[in-house]
Amino acid sequence: MTAVTEQRTIGSRPRLTYPHLVRSEWIKLRTVRSTVWIGTTTLGVMVGIAALLAWGIKGIADTSEQPIPSATILTAGVTLAQLALGVLGAIAVTSEYANGSMRSTLAAAPRRSGVLGAKAFVVGVTTLAIATVSTVLAFLVSQPILTSEGTAIDLADGEQVRAVLGGALYLTLVALFSVGIGAIVRHTAGAICVVVGVFFALPVLFQIVQAILGLDWLARIYGYLPSVAGQQVMTVGGSGGFGSSLDPWAGLAVLAGYTALSLTAAFIVFGRRDD
Amino acid sequence: MIEARGLTKRYGDRVAVDDISFTVRPGAVTGFLGPNGAGKSTTMRMILGLARPSAGTVTIDGRRFVDGPSPLTQAGALLDAKGVHPGRSAYHHLAALAATHGIPKRRILEVIDLTGLSAVADRRVGGFSLGMGQRLGIAAALLGDPQVLILDEPVNGLDPEGVRWVRTLARHYAGEGRTVFLSSHLMSEVALTADHVIVIGRGRILADASVAELVGDPKEATRVRTTRPADLAALLGRDGVSISSEAPGVLEITGADAATIAAEAASAGIVLLELTPLASTLEDAYLALTRDEVEYRSDARMAEEATR
Numbered sequence: 349m350t351a352v353t354e355q356r357t358i359g360s361r362p363r364l365t366y367p368h369l370v371r372s373e374w375i376k377l378r379t380v381r382s383t384v385w386i387g388t389t390t391l392g393v394m395v396g397i398a399a400l401l402a403w404g405i406k407g408i409a410d411t412s413e414q415p416i417p418s419a420t421i422l423t424a425g426v427t428l429a430q431l432a433l434g435v436l437g438a439i440a441v442t443s444e445y446a447n448g449s450m451r452s453t454l455a456a457a458p459r460r461s462g463v464l465g466a467k468a469f470v471v472g473v474t475t476l477a478i479a480t481v482s483t484v485l486a487f488l489v490s491q492p493i494l495t496s497e498g499t500a501i502d503l504a505d506g507e508q509v510r511a512v513l514g515g516a517l518y519l520t521l522v523a524l525f526s527v528g529i530g531a532i533v534r535h536t537a538g539a540i541c542v543v544v545g546v547f548f549a550l551p552v553l554f555q556i557v558q559a560i561l562g563l564d565w566l567a568r569i570y571g572y573l574p575s576v577a578g579q580q581v582m583t584v585g586g587s588g589g590f591g592s593s594l595d596p597w598a599g600l601a602v603l604a605g606y607t608a609l610s611l612t613a614a615f616i617v618f619g620r621r622d623d
Numbered sequence: 624m625i626e627a628r629g630l631t632k633r634y635g636d637r638v639a640v641d642d643i644s645f646t647v648r649p650g651a652v653t654g655f656l657g658p659n660g661a662g663k664s665t666t667m668r669m670i671l672g673l674a675r676p677s678a679g680t681v682t683i684d685g686r687r688f689v690d691g692p693s694p695l696t697q698a699g700a701l702l703d704a705k706g707v708h709p710g711r712s713a714y715h716h717l718a719a720l721a722a723t724h725g726i727p728k729r730r731i732l733e734v735i736d737l738t739g740l741s742a743v744a745d746r747r748v749g750g751f752s753l754g755m756g757q758r759l760g761i762a763a764a765l766l767g768d769p770q771v772l773i774l775d776e777p778v779n780g781l782d783p784e785g786v787r788w789v790r791t792l793a794r795h796y797a798g799e800g801r802t803v804f805l806s807s808h809l810m811s812e813v814a815l816t817a818d819h820v821i822v823i824g825r826g827r828i829l830a831d832a833s834v835a836e837l838v839g840d841p842k843e844a845t846r847v848r849t850t851r852p853a854d855l856a857a858l859l860g861r862d863g864v865s866i867s868s869e870a871p872g873v874l875e876i877t878g879a880d881a882a883t884i885a886a887e888a889a890s891a892g893i894v895l896l897e898l899t900p901l902a903s904t905l906e907d908a909y910l911a912l913t914r915d916e917v918e919y920r921s922d923a924r925m926a927e928e929a930t931r
Contacts, residue, residue, distance in 0.1 A: 362724035372722035379715040448706035457723040458689040622674040
């Protein structure tokens with residue numbers, strides 16, 4: 349810190365562009381420990397639960413009249429993994445508010461919609477990658493166990509493939525929904541509460557109230573909750589799925605609608621706010 | 624060049640910045656001086672588009688900061704030294720900022736070297752001292768080799784060597800014809816570094832002048848110690864001369880210079896034990912300015928209460 353004279357190799361033409369913003373957000377996401385932790389947790393939960401369930405089937409395969417579809421085994425971890433990836437999406441935004449680095453970010457890149465767009469893009473791609481890798485690994489781990497019991501997943505079966513890939517897409521939409529919530533709420537704890545509430549607590553609450561009151565219209569709304577509708581994409585074997593009357597892809601589309609709503613609201617408030 | 628016209632920021636009923644206009648010229652270091660809460664940071668955030676003005680405009684080199692194709696080369700800013708993710712290394716923090724403009728790795732290493740952070744660049748920022756955080760913030764401001772440098776309280780937490788370095792850096796950038804705008808609540812720092820000073824208090828501009836002009840205000844006082852203070856006060860007691868006493872036998876006289884006082888005292892046979900012209904400092908000028916502002920505020924409040 350003694351010399352003032354300096355070389356200046358800032359490159360031929362520095363420009364603030366969307367691809368540059370994406371690169372910047374990718375550096376931010378991969379250089380904090382929480383991303384690594386959340387990625388590892390997701391992987392562990394998805395693979396672990398699939399292996400445990402596959403192994404558990406050994407005990408019930410002979411006695412059960414309706415064997416558990418093997419795709420369900422692969423996607424069973426989604427219920428927990430969605431929380432981990434929801435947190436990833438939320439803190440990608442809220443951590444910048446918590447430590448004040450949002451100011452550094454916006455002072456370097458004052459185009460706010462570009463910053464949020466790049467963040468959502470990077471979180472989306474990262475989540476899709478983590479979820480896909482997790483599903484494939486879960487498949488590779490559970491398959492030998494299932495094959496010996498004669499209930500292996502059939503890759504030629506479009507329904508099963510849809511369920512497995514749909515699970516990865518579902519997780520991606522949850523993470524993107526959470527990016528929006530993070531940008532709207534701005535506080536880590538608050539944003540996580542909303543995400544856990546929407547994807548975890550709300551369906552349970554509905555089920556309890558439904559069990560007590562038994563209202564028809566409540567049951568219909570239940571089928572359109574973000575998590576319930578979105579998880580329809582993982583139904584296999586016409587088993588009625590997760591309590592929604594929606595078709596698998598229609599269900600995922602409903603979740604995509606909620607995600608679009610969350611992100612649209614986020615772009616509007618993020619663009620208008622100070623800091 | 625930074626140009627603010629009628630710049631105003633309101634938070635609800637509170638007016639943080641009240642219809643201010645000023646110009647920060649290139650080729651000089653301009654100090655932005657004011658007590659805490661005067662509106663310095665809010666003004667700087669509005670310059671950078673981080674806060675939306677309630678009214679008025681502010682431009683950097685003729686356009687709003689957010690409209691430029693390459694903001695980092697247009698203006699570099701140090702706003703908040705703590706504005707860094709504590710779990711990220713200094714290098715990665717700078718790399719993420721540089722990436723927004725496609726600034727190459729070489730430049731990142733240059734600013735790390737320039738700010739003396741080479742030894743700690745790979746360490747997580749969470750363990751940095753205030754001074755190291757400040758250097759990292761300055762490194763970020765320099766990344767784009769900007770035409771305009773905006774530094775909010777740059778010497779906070781720096782050691783004396785760091786303070787001197789910031790001073791040299793600011794002067795160096797101004798010497799190259801760039802615009803340097805730095806805020807401080809330390810008058811002494813601004814006096815040493817700046818050519819020009821904008822003083823702000825309670826959201827309004829109290830002074831916008833060169834350091835020389837501010838210091839040279841005709842408020843020069845002379846301290847006189849004498850055995851017969853009452854006689855001397857009576858002798859000099861006329862229009863345009865004000866006399867105050869802070870200690871027995873010591874007078875502070877304004878409105879008559881030292882030579883006049885000495886001549887008149889000699890002709891009246893009054894012995895002077897001390898005759899010291901008191902040079903006005905920027906600090907005096909600053910305190911005088913802000914004192915007026917405070918008095919105005921309390922007067923207004925008292926008037927309000929009186930009418931109830």
